[in-house]
Amino acid sequence: MRIGELAEATGTSPRSLRYYEEQGLLGSGRSTGGQRHYPPTAVERVSLIRSLLAAGLSSSTIHDVLPCITERAIRTPALAARLRDELHRVDEQIREMRRTREVLADLVNLYADAEQAS
Numbered sequence: 001m002r003i004g005e006l007a008e009a010t011g012t013s014p015r016s017l018r019y020y021e022e023q024g025l026l027g028s029g030r031s032t033g034g035q036r037h038y039p040p041t042a043v044e045r046v047s048l049i050r051s052l053l054a055a056g057l058s059s060s061t062i063h064d065v066l067p068c069i070t071e072r073a074i075r076t077p078a079l080a081a082r083l084r085d086e087l088h089r090v091d092e093q094i095r096e097m098r099r100t101r102e103v104l105a106d107l108v109n110l111y112a113d114a115e116q117a118s
Contacts, residue, residue: 003028003036010046017046023059025049025066045070055090 007014020026021036026045028036048069052062064079065086 001038001040001042003038006038006042006046009043010050012046012050020046020049020059024063025059055086056093057086061086 001009003014003017006012006017010017017026017036021028026038026042026049028038028042031037048066049062052065053059057065061082065083067075068079068083
């Protein structure tokens with residue numbers, strides 16, 4: 001699949017796909033004309049990369065942890081510690097988002113109560 005097809009299939013810009021390649025997160029082959037060609041598995045890989053980026057992981061961290069996800073093997077104790085640190089960071093983000101959600105829900109309920117009273 002060519003870069004435009006992968007971009008459309010994943011909702012990712014071609015520029016982002018090229019960036020993922022530059023960072024070593026995504027691989028492609030080249031046609032004789034130099035066009036990028038991606039395997040069908042690239043759709044799932046791009047989805048995973050985007051999820052990890054959305055969770056706040058840096059591209060260098062993603063580069064290091066992708067083999068752990070795709071091959072289910074943690075290579076070093078240092079990488080295992082890094083994964084634990086990322087997990088704790090994401091857990092904290094979740095706690096903060098839940099607190100924010102509670103505040104917003106309270107405000108929505110307060111507004112709804114005020115509307116009903118008037």
